[in-house]
Amino acid sequence: MSEHSWIQELLQIGGKEGQFSEKQLKILEAAVEMFAEKGYAATSTSEIAKKAGVAEGTIFRHYKTKKDLLLAIVTPTLFQSVAPFLAKEFVREVFDNEYETYEQFLRAVFSNRYAFVKKYLPAIRVLWQELAFHSEIKQCFQRVFTEHVYPKFARIVRHFQEKGELAELPVDSVIRLTITSLASFLAARFLLLPDHHWDDEAEMERTIHVLMNGLRR
């Protein structure tokens, strides 16, 4: 019986079952936690091994270098972060009138990504923090965004502009304002002021409301 840790769900993209051995999972789990807390550069492989309860050599059996271990965590997390925008159904749902308004669409995206961040917070932390230091990650992020997220998002925005719901602002600006509204709410909520008292439902609703007031025709 394979244990179902959250990290397994996050990292196995292909959906294969026996992708990770027990010790390997322990390593990934320890690595994510320590990278999130102290940062990649300040975390030593010996510490990870200790926390994971394995020999240091075991880490290098599975990952050629320490950086490979980081990428094994960060790359899937990056793709999962923008997963809804990669799915084929995503744009279709909008054009099949599954969402009658941009506001409805926003609500769906917000609550979906809110749940995602809440569930996988440590991995998101690592991705977010190391994005600044590793150009491979940054380039991967920018490529995925410009090639997949942006074009689909643009179609959706134009759709609701043509429908007359959204004002004729530049599409780029609408996308930026939408994504930063979502991202900065999540950043404030989970990274910057996690200990503050938050009424998540209400605050998300207000964020959408204010954003929509600004974007509406």
Place this chain on the structure above:
Amino acid sequence: MSEHSWIQELLQIGGKEGQFSEKQLKILEAAVEMFAEKGYAATSTSEIAKKAGVAEGTIFRHYKTKKDLLLAIVTPTLFQSVAPFLAKEFVREVFDNEYETYEQFLRAVFSNRYAFVKKYLPAIRVLWQELAFHSEIKQCFQRVFTEHVYPKFARIVRHFQEKGELAELPVDSVIRLTITSLASFLAARFLLLPDHHWDDEAEMERTIHVLMNGLRR
């Protein structure tokens, strides 16, 4: 004749002239650049010394530890980042009707902080990146915010709510939405997509416009 580097302007709070020796400035300059690029933990003191053109021992003559060097950069940067909100004139200007509307006030704050970030970008990067890893910095940030920035901001928001310009949203939400609108524009502009083509003036104006549409009564 003392050289006027941007780092000197940023770091000398008291305004004293001969605060830093020439070599000390070189050290600070090299440290900021390398910390911004590779992160604090991944930058060695020997690299800093090499880049600054000094002996490694010179660094430790001025800063007891590597962390002291980091804090010598980050602490002043943190205070300068929120400096407008610390100044006594700041709130008074609003209540003396120097700004007739919240929108005017916003415009002033946006362009002021835009210029600040543009000028001191590397130091801001370091502050932003290391905030996540060093609890002293994070606590300092949270203290300054809750004790100084928040209360003044709250008075200003209430002022314009009473004047009837702003809707009766919770003050906390108005502040959060305002600050994250500013911060996320600057983050997107300078950190995430610095190579993207930006019409800064127009984008800032649109951000303010959308935000105001959302906040207005």
Place this chain on the structure above:
DNA sequence: ACTTTTTGTGAGTGATTACTCACTATTTTA
């Protein structure tokens, strides 16, 4: 049952780390 492959081990490696210290050079003070 035997071989092969995979998984795990931990002592050992050279390189690098933050930091020290005895010493010299320069500036300030008396």
Place this chain on the structure above:
DNA sequence: TAAAATAGTGAGTAATCACTCACAAAAAGT
């Protein structure tokens, strides 16, 4: 100008770093 204080040096140090490797155990294949 002599003494004192400050600024700068660079070889040296113990600790730690990412990573290797010869070997053992377990699992899988035949």
